[in-house]
Amino acid sequence: xxxxxxxxxxxxxxxxxxxxxxxxxxxxxxxxxxxxxxxxxxxxxxxxxxxxxxxxxxxxxxxxxxxxxxxxxxxxxxxxxxxxxxxxxxxxxxxxxxxxxxxxxxxxxxxxxx
Numbered sequence: 392x393x394x395x396x397x398x399x400x401x402x403x404x405x406x407x408x409x410x411x412x413x414x415x416x417x418x419x420x421x422x423x424x425x426x427x428x429x430x431x432x433x434x435x436x437x438x439x440x441x442x443x444x445x446x447x448x449x450x451x452x453x454x455x456x457x458x459x460x461x462x463x464x465x466x467x468x469x470x471x472x473x474x475x476x477x478x479x480x481x482x483x484x485x486x487x488x489x490x491x492x493x494x495x496x497x498x499x500x501x502x503x504x505x
Contacts, residue, residue, distance in 0.1 A: 466496055 434440035470493045477485025 466493075 474489035
């Protein structure tokens with residue numbers, strides 16, 4: 392319990408500092424939102440704005456990709472199995488041959504992607 396006093400008693404001093412926190416990702420997201428809102432407002436003023444057109448256009452780009460992971464898994468499994476069996480029959484020469492065939496396959500596949 393505190394009694395009234397005519398003297399000013401010292402209080403506990405507390406250190407309080409507001410931390411500065413810089414989040415570049417959040418700042419980039421906010422800048423992108425501002426840019427998109429300005430773009431939409433400009434389209435609304437010009438009369439060319441269609442709601443939902445931005446979303447449908449974004450998903451259509453990725454629809455054309457093919458999934459070839461099954462073929463790649465098959466090639467890798469074949470090379471590993473062939474290398475193991477070939478090693479038992481022919482020795483280290485089979486490992487070199489399997490590695491060479493695998494590298495040729497991946498280089499040809501890489502050239503097709505370019």
